[in-house]
Amino acid sequence: VKPQNVVLARGLRAKLTDFGMSRLATTSDGTMSFHPSVPPGSPHYVAPEVLRKVYTTQADMWSTGVIAYMLLTGSPPFAAEHDSAVLEEIRMGRVHYGSRFRRLSIPAQSFLRRLLHPNPAERLTAAKALEHKWIQENCPKRGAVVDAAMLPTLRSFAGSKGFQRAALCVMAWLLSPEEQADLQEQFLQ
Structure with missing residues (x-):
């Protein structure tokens, strides 16, 4: 998942596009694997487990965390300048929590840290992300009054x-x- 693959349809409904590397989870444990020499995804959005070539739908939650980090801080969560260095930071589970991140509220920081956890088992699921305190307190329901x-x-x-x-x-x-x-x-x- 990356911002370039999100389009707005009628009624401002977000829709995902570009399912070229998508796979259905068919194994009993929900894991997926791939064998091409280049892992799927764009460097900044790829989850650590994708680089290890065995991953679950939790990889999409990592990508969601990267997008949320960029929306909230205005910068990517990796300090490296080149794709190969970004991939190494991701492989090592190193997220750059810089000064812009530290200016966020504690619940916002918690939300991002939980989405960008290098261990997919510890990462927020989609359902848990929607229940997170920061989302519940800061994402108004449709029709809410805008300041x-x-x-x-x-x-x-x-x-x-x-x-x-x-x-x-x-x-x-x-x-x-x-x-x-x-x-x-x-x-x-």
Whole structure:
């Protein structure tokens, strides 16, 4: 899973694309394996267990953690500059928890650490991630009121680039139909 493979459909529903390397879990223990010389995935989003060539659906939770880390801090969770060095950091389970990370709330830090745990058995499952304190306290249900202080930022949406635009689309999805109409009118001004 990577941001480039998430598209917004009608009604601002997020949909995943590019299932070229996808596999169904058919073994009794839910593990999958692959044999190509190049592991599936993009370097920044690949889970440590994928590099070991045996993995479960928990690998997608690692990727979700990478995306969440980037959305919350504005930078990737790996300090390396080259793909090979990034892969080595991932293989070793080294996540860069820098100054931007340390400025996050304790629950947000906990959420990211639990998603980016190098051991898939210790990593949050999708169900547990949705139950996490940070998600429960900070992700309003659809139709929740958006703080008026967000409006100037949303106005700059048209000038934003790819990853930032995707994050803003997710925020917009949380708006009620009335709030969406109001913002659409403001965008057109």
